[in-house]
Amino acid sequence: MSNKVGIFNILTNVSFGNGAISKLTEIIKENEFQNVLVITDKGISSAGIIDIVVPSIREANITIYDGTLPNPTISNCEEAYKLYKENNVDVVVGIGGGSPLDVAKAVALLATNGGSIDDYEGIGKFKNDLLPLIAIPTTAGTASEVTNFTVITDEERQYKLTVGGSRLAARWAIIDPELTYGLPPHITAATGLDALVHAIESYTSKEANDITKTLAREATRKIGKYLRQAVYDGDNIIAREEMMMGSLLAGLAFNNTRLGNCHAMSHPISAVYAVPHGVANAILIPYVMKFNSYAAPDLYRHIGEDLGGNIEGLTVTEQAINAANIVRQLSIDIGLPTDLQSFNVTEEKIDLLTRDAMLSGNILVNPRKTSAEDIKNLYRKAIRGEY
Template sequence: MYLERLNQFSLGPDLLFGVGAISHVPEIINREGFKKVMIICDEGIEKAQILEKVLEKIRKSNAQITVFSNVEANPTTDTVKTGMHLLKKFRPDLLIGLGGGSPIDVAKALGILATNGGRITDYEGIDRFSNQPLPLLAIPTTAGTGSEVTIFTVVTDPIKEYKLTVGGSMLAPKWAVIAPALTITLPPKLTAATGLDALVHAIESYTSTMSYALTETLALDAIRTISSNLRQAVFNGENLSARRKMLYGSLVAGIAFNNTRLGNVHAMSHPLSAKYHVPHGVANSVLLPHVMEFNLPAAPGKFLNIAKSIGEYIDPTQTLMANAYKAIEAVKQLSRDIHIPKDFSEYQIRESDILPMAEDAMKSGNIAVNPRKTNIEDVVSLYKKTMGRTSFETDSVLE
């Protein structure tokens, strides 16, 4: 007997989206009675004067404020530990994650430890902590990760060279304040990588075996929005309309994958970032077309719909597979247009590291929901297709 799978949809935080959104942050602080606010960000946010713009608004509240700005790309367990020293000293009752996915992920990790104790590595997996984390308000400054609405945080263990994922129904931010003007100063290279990361989220959510009608509608909307606005945002950062639509697309993709998980791209990107410090958006962007080619035979109808959503012409005289393949060609063209690297050759990845990375990738829950059944040999093959010709030639020199 066929049993229909139960689908449970989660939206996540209260959303404030649009021009002037950050002006409402002091209202939230005062209304909720918060007395001490700890902002988590990175040095780039400080240098771009974004932190000061947000502080200017928050100072209108009644709260004391402290800032932890030591977050790096692919944040580590050491960063979380350092942040906890400040948190224990300051004792905030509200955390604000300001920036891309890294500061928001660190804020989530701090929120867990503030109320549950221990180390963040103690909570790898889903719903491994018992107590409600500290309240978190997320202010994204990139259109990429969707961390402002998701129930996951990802942190790198530098000793094990391993990215661990912590998730839980209580982990999503309580509020997400999304102000397009805060993304205007994001450099073209970061706009490209984070924007394509958002597209990966939408595509992997749509093709996930956990997807269903509601998440698929959201994912296709995100694919349409991101693919038709990313070039404009990259090549004219002051195009506020494109910036707003990219934030919307990233947000909607985040809501979609929060309910479906992702796929092989994310499973494979985490080991690359942990071991070789490949930026998360770049890792996902390079892997995407290769994983799409691998997955297409398992879901040609979905890839046909992706091609339509990107705006590709569907030729009625061609086969389903030929039209579906246009989704992959469109992604490749978009990547070329915004100057995404075609492979990982600049990272000098050693052939001897491929199998250990593949073993780490296979531990990800995202592998289980990928549309095509995947084994470790498949992952090894996919990694090899992305390494670039020069990577293996350097092994003898580096040993």
């Protein structure tokens, strides 16, 4: 145990387990909500998940917004907010991956604070508590259901803005692994690797403490053991449950520590080139881990151990670098790309990408002090695939 004082916050009431979706009816009835705004995306609608969820609250008046994009935009927030105003909504229900949940947070914020979501860029820039918000994830990935942040793309600036603050947490999170059973392999892979990156960057964050480290290491063990199974055998109930728990634990950890260089770099890639967030993280994380290994070899050595790596005969630094190799191999095993060229990312916009990455607060808690030139070099390696 360290001498550092650990601070841990969670403001969300979490229901976890197969069949947990039944809690939605309970919450709606107990709080006498009458007008429900469901925020989701067309993928969730076409997958039939809405058909599972909505009947459980059929006694309420339900409005559905399913226009959320994979990288949600200010326009998405404005469209959904308009439906809120038109329908006298008293509770927002976000259903889906991180994108619908982020839009749901934004709308719940705007409902009580007004304005546009970009008015609140930064941490703690709004005054009033959210409209009641229920978050229901359908992927084992972002953990947005238990975090105090929302990330929205400003298309005009080609920039992902972050809004955060303790008041931004959902009041309830309903985490039901059964909702992930029909998830396609490529989405299972990308979101699962995103959850692993959350665990890795939380564990190695300068803000980590004994509580968050314990959560992050257990998340790493679960994801390392079960992600391949969830991708290649989507009906594996145990794998789906363990991945959902791994994602939750990682989310609880990084909500208290922030993340690191990988997330700082992935947001600009998604904003400028529309690379899916989880895929961008999967490509970047091995490069970032190798870069950081020299500054925090013991931390990365632990990650390698938790992922089942063979460390016999290796020095501490070699063990740390081996952890990056293990994560890269995991990405390859589940069919994710290993370089940014796969998404037509070029070096032409490295200055823009670097500028936006350096604006992220995640750079400040990264375990190795990082300059703009360092970020440029990491981008170059990831674009060229020079691992």
